[in-house]
Amino acid sequence: MSKFQIFSKGILKENPALVLILGMCPTLGVTTSAINGLGMGVATMFVVVLSNIIISLIKNIIPNNVHIPAYIVVIASLVTILQLVMEAYVPALYDSLGLFIPLIVVNCLVLGRAEAFANKNNAIDSALDGLGMGLGFTLALTVLGAAREMLGSGSIFGLKFIEGDGIIGFVLAPGAFLVLGLLIAGANLLSKKIYKKEE
Amino acid sequence: MDKKNPTLLSMVLVLLGIALVCSAGVAAVYNATKPVIDTARQTKKVKTVSKVLPQFDNSPIDEAFTIVSADNDSLLCYPAKSNGETVGYAVSSFSNKGYGGKIEVLVGFLPDGTIFNTEVVSLNETPGLGDKSQKSKSNWAEQFNGKNPESYKLAVKKDGGDVDAITAATITSRAYTGAVELAYKTFMGYIKGAKPEAVSGATQQAEPQN
């Protein structure tokens, strides 16, 4: 696989949120607005890139039967660092993402990439993989957040384009499930079209 | 090192090493960010307190004291003074009956009990509905300003009060109003009852007899 392929596969072909169906809790929980989706995506990207790099560097000194606890410690420390930095410099975003920041620890995307990729590859490739996966995740979350914000509040990135309220159901829980379901179906269709041409 | 069949010692050592390095890293970041976080929290507090009070020249946060409600909840009270004279009090109140749980509201009173302003400290209400109780989202909460609860019934109109509820968010409106009412009752209890013992002699003399 070329460097570019490693990087780009996370964006559509193996998009973590839309194709691999990983990290669903934050995907649904925080995407009430585009900016929250973007913030959560970038936060997750930070953790997945660094954890991929660190784990690919230390993979050779960790005995096989304790690798999961070791990885969890690394990931949890990164998440705590992220928590502290966010609280210090972007307190408003920190408040609105709330519980879902510590929950990045148990985001299957992070541990999943550590197990499936960083465990077997060198640091540069792992960084690229994390970057691609993080970007794909950010993209999916931002689109989902934007769609829900447009339908639910009549605004995008906080800019109101329709007076009054939107269809509030889309900001509430049911809308999250509905829009994500449609988005995954859309990604299915799109990747079928693109990859059929390649074959 | 044998990755497939490690000895117990090597496993323990590796885990211990990782845990040590990681906690050192976290602790370093904690120490680096602590002053920033503290200032950010402090500024936020000062900002909220100044929003609900008239002009003052003291430091309400340093002079804060607790007042106790009828149900034995202790609320923080921030006195605002201008040229040594008390111009208002901010009472940090709450309600557990919000749609998403607890709502914390800071309520500013003039010394006679008139509501000067209110401000949400924290809430977890539904975006697009209950979160309209925040000043940044809608001007709903401004209806409390300038009202004296003596002649203004602190309850939503559905419950026979004078407060207009947020459309489709009666629960949030009820909780917010409840928090304001708790602040008012506790504050009045403090002003009428405990005050003569609680303040220093100088202010006590200036106190009107009622």
Add this chain to the structure above:
Amino acid sequence: MEYLLIIISAIFVNNVVLAKFLGICPFIGVSNKVKTAIGMSGAVAFVMVIATLVTFYIQKLLDMYHIEFMQTITFILVIASLVQMVEIVLKKVSPALYQSLGIFLPLITTNCTVLGVAILAVSEPAYGAAEAAVFALANALGYGLALVIFAGLREQLELAEVPSAMKGVPIAFITAGILALAFMGFSGLC
């Protein structure tokens, strides 16, 4: 009364899956059959109650030494080792129970309901140990309820004709959306 409020609120009004969006991965992953859904919820309930109780006292310890920022790290380690311990103990003490719950246990470490509920329980200042345990149990029941209902729906759904792009996960999410809509009817119950 207080406990009843916690229970009803956690099961119906603020359901972990359908309102708080926790534990979605296993919700979509293992909810193909009612039987596996019941097994998974049993395992979650078991671990969640123990984990919440243990982390409740650990939080006290963290507060005592003013190292609250270590919360995430300590909680996840406690939960991970607890899951291992439960697995070992269950194997020795009750092989029958282990047979039915065992395969789900390793999945629970990365189930964010356990960590999420533990954090929620300690961040509620009014909760003592008993309230925290009731809160955990109620959330586990809510989780089980959502999982089992959803599995029942999906068993039916397998027989339905669905457009090819919607097959599998997308239609499952749409079904979940409708289920969440139904659960919104409980709002304002308490």
